[in-house]
Amino acid sequence: MIDPIFAWIEAERRRQAEGLELIASENYASPAVLQALGSVLNNKYAEGLPGKRYYGGCTYVDEVERLAQERLKLLFGAEWVNVQPHSGAQANAAVLLALLRPGEKLLSFQLAHGGHLTHGSPLNSSGRLYTVEHYGVREDTYLLDYDEIREKALKFRPKVLMAGASSYPRDWDWKTLRQIADEVGATLVADIAHPAGLIAAKLLNDPLPHCHIVTSTTHKTLRGPRGGIIMMGKDFPNPLGEKTPKGQLKKMSTILDSALFPGIQGGPHMHAIAAKAVAFGEALQPEFRSYAQQVIRNAQALAQALMELDYTVLTRGTDNHIVLVDLRNKGITGRHAEEGLEMAGITINKNLIPYDPQPPLITSGIRLGTPALTTRGFTEAEFRQVAQWIDQALTNLANPEKLNAIQAEIRDFLQSYPLPYAPITPAALPAEGRV
Ligand SMILES: Cc1ncc(COP(=O)(O)O)c(C=O)c1O
The missing domain is CATH 3.90.1150.10 (Aspartate Aminotransferase, domain 1)
Incomplete structure (x- = not known):
């Protein structure tokens, strides 16, 4: 059995x-993505980043993670990426941890209008740690009202302006959001968990040139394994204004890396990172x-x-x-x-x-x-x-x-639209899969 x-x-x-x-x-997800997910990379600890690990034996997983990073940069035209977030929720938690101290202000899209729990809901750590205000859609059109967002931002003066949604059927105006963020001195974060694949395919407005930081999941329109990513179109100085011992502004990428690990995560899931690399490779093909x-x-x-x-x-x-x-x-x-x-x-x-x-x-x-x-x-x-x-x-x-x-x-x-997944039969299972 x-x-x-x-x-x-x-x-x-x-x-x-x-x-x-x-x-x-x-x-x-494709069978190739699932094969990478179910691979021996599951067995490997690799805390840290390629070339800077806290464990030995990382030669091959370093190559895997480097390839995932390179493909993701190419896919979105990003200057810097981190492919380690276990999911979209972890990507968002790390970014907020990097940008805000407890009690500081976050302005984001309202959950009840299509936003996400991780954008400041009282049920999520983001709502418990930070002071949150929301913008929403207009009651007559169900569309975002950028004048309202500007007014709210000018009044609330958030340190982080967050955009992106779980259920909003229209595109986002990243350029205008950046103008608003600049007016109030906020860092603009875009969460493209849902439309990431459509943005990678250049079919929707591209947030990378406008938003300071972009987060995403990898399993929705991007069609990869369950997972998260963090990206920056270009590096920018530490908005916390803290000086390193040499008196230089610490690079945002270093702050983001360490907010993720050891800030909120432990060892990266190298099998998931390999599967992300496979999915990014697929998304780089013209068929995608x-x-x-x-x-x-x-x-x-x-x-x-x-x-x-x-x-x-x-x-x-x-x-x-x-x-x-x-x-x-x-x-x-x-x-x-x-x-x-x-x-x-x-x-x-x-x-x-x-x-x-x-x-x-x-x-x-x-x-x-x-x-x-x-x-x-x-x-x-x-x-x-x-x-x-x-x-x-x-x-x-x-x-x-x-x-x-x-x-x-x-x-x-x-039956005319088959899925490419083989059925699980007793013969196809290893001995441990039978009881
Ligand atoms: C906009 C948005 N951000 C973040 C997430 C969280 O992603 P995950 O479920 O991978 O933690 C989702 C998931 O639905 C989402 O829609």
Whole structure:
């Protein structure tokens, strides 16, 4: 018998193969990325940075990390990078630790309008350690209002201005944000966890020339392993103004490196860094740009098809991979929609819409994303069909037979769009995987 753990992994592989994956933050990493993740690099301790480790035996992992750094620099045109954050949350925590002392001020995008917990939520260390104010979107357009951000910044005088979102379907104006940051003497941090792959493909505004520091995850539109990164377009002096013993300004990169390790992390995950390097290599290929273009086209086609079916798509479309739907005109909550769609084989997440009258565990909206199904080969035509299935499921939430029938139809349909992951069989497992 196979160890139940491998049975559950196989069950999850099948779930991924047989259902429509529309969670905006998910994607299907390539078999090469997964191979690097599951490699012997897992066994290696390598505290420190290439060439400056606290452990022996780092010759090969040094090469791995250097390659990851070089590819990432090339991908985004960055002058400096750190590829060690275990995740997006760690990247953000390290950057804030580098820039702020406890109690100092952070201005960021409101969680309830699409921001992220790590941008100053009271539930996250960022909200507990720093003094936080938020900007949001306008109630009439659901768009960012840069005049409002400027006004808030002038009044609050933050030390860090943070931008970026988990659910905002439009592009960001980094240049204007930098002007605002400069007006108040703030350091501008962009968190591009969601659109990173689309930015790498040069399809959205590039934050690197404007923002002092850029953080990201590597597993969403960038399609790599779960992980984080920190980048700078160009080095700049230590905004804390501390002098080194030689009287020189300490370089920001050194401060960021040490905020991550030993500031908040221990040994880097070298297997994850290798997998990041593989993913950056994939993203540097011309095919990745075509993929990213298709992600956006698909999101626009999905938004359009849903609007034609009388769904309220926030901002009436999208610039990126995200489609936000307000379900109030349909009399359905986000939670009810999420549950019903899952029964139909469609995975999405309920999502607060800005100014939502419902609490976070219920919500009035849903968030849809196109990165995963685009990896599977879906184009606009398939996404118009996805809109039909969503509508059929949402109009039959009280009809389990109909939901089951949609699920069966989707399972059949997806046989033409296979995933490249081999099933786990007893024969394919090492002896320790059997019990
Ligand atoms: C904007 C943003 N930043 C940071 C994160 C955190 O990333 P992770 O889940 O890898 O810690 C996310 C994850 O959803 C995100 O959307």
